[in-house]
Amino acid sequence: MKSVIGMGNALTDILINLKTDEVLERFMLPRGSMNLVDSDRQRRIGEYVAGMPRTLSLGGSASNTIRAMARMGVRTGYVGKVGRDTTGDFFEQALVNLGIEPHILRGNERSGRCVSLVSADGERTMCTFLGAALEMRGDELNESLFDGYDCLYIEGYLVQDHELIGRAVRLAKACGLTVALDLASFNIVDENLGFLNELTDGYVDVLFANEQEAFSFTGERNPLEALDKISRKCPLAVVKVGTQGAYIKHRGKVDHVGIMAEAKRVDTTGAGDFYAAGFLVGLTRGLSMVQCGTIGAIAAGRVIEVTGTTLADETWTEIDRLIRRVEAGGYLF
Secondary structure (H helix, E strand, O other): OOEEEEEOOOEEEEEEEOOOOHHHHHOOOOOOOEEEOOHHHHHHHHHHOOOOOEEEEEEOHHHHHHHHHHHOOOEEEEEEEEEOOHHHHHHHHHHHHOOOEEEEEEEOOOOEEEEEEEOOOOOEEEEEEOHHHHHOOHHHOOHHHHOOOOEEEEEHHHHHOHHHHHHHHHHHHHOOOEEEEEOOOHHHHHHOHHHHHHHHHHOOOEEEEEHHHHHHHHOOOOHHHHHHHHHOOOOEEEEEOHHHOEEEEEOOEEEEEOOOOOOOOOOOOOHHHHHHHHHHHHHHOOOOHHHHHHHHHHHHHHHOOOOOOOOOHHHHHHHHHHHHHHHOOOOOO
16 A cells, blocks of 8 residues: 545634634634534634634645645545635645645535634634535546545545445445545444444445544444454454554454653644554555554654644654654654
């Protein structure tokens, strides 16, 4: 496995640093919450915080993963849908700038955006308008999308569209690709449990879940028991257990990998996305499960040290150095 194409909700993140939480109170936004909003409400929030410091970056779960993999040297592509607007243009150009092959569809709705309101202590309150991302349909996908790729990575948030995901995995398998899935959120699992079971039984090769998602998927609160159940459904199962690291089961063998202990937690946004990126980077290099898990932990450990998911060039240089140590067998958790 050498190249990975991701598919997800194409969102542009707009990160706004707040001096006070007045806007949260004004729009009745619970501190630290994730809120799905319509275009009008997001516009009114945007007007209220006009003039405050902000940054734009690629957003969306699969986009985070693919972007991180590209920075770690993997050939990558991305499938998503944006609007016919400047936000969509920004998203597509940002992929190109990172060396990610864009397979961007254009919809009638405005491009999806996630406005992240960052309080003075670093806590984020998110207001997400999915927009054109919701317009992506299965009949817009074809086998040519997967030409030259070895793996399809899907974010769990797309699982709500059964027709879209079903067609994507069928096409990917017909083209000989490995399919990797991140469960994304326990409520997504709860709402789509039957479909997820069918999907995993028939098409998924690599599955990532945290403890909550694994419990929702299997009914097992013990992560090792949940791991065992998942491993009966797909060849490679990963259950992340927060500060305790992650359990990995492949070919009947269970490995435990810890976390990057020295990482200073600032913002956990994107930690799971970057873990998946690091793990898949390890797979593209033919490394052991422990090595894959260690690279995942390194990537996750570095992204939680910053607000947002954009790392400095020197941080990526440090990650590359650590990956080389992992490959040499001298740096394992």
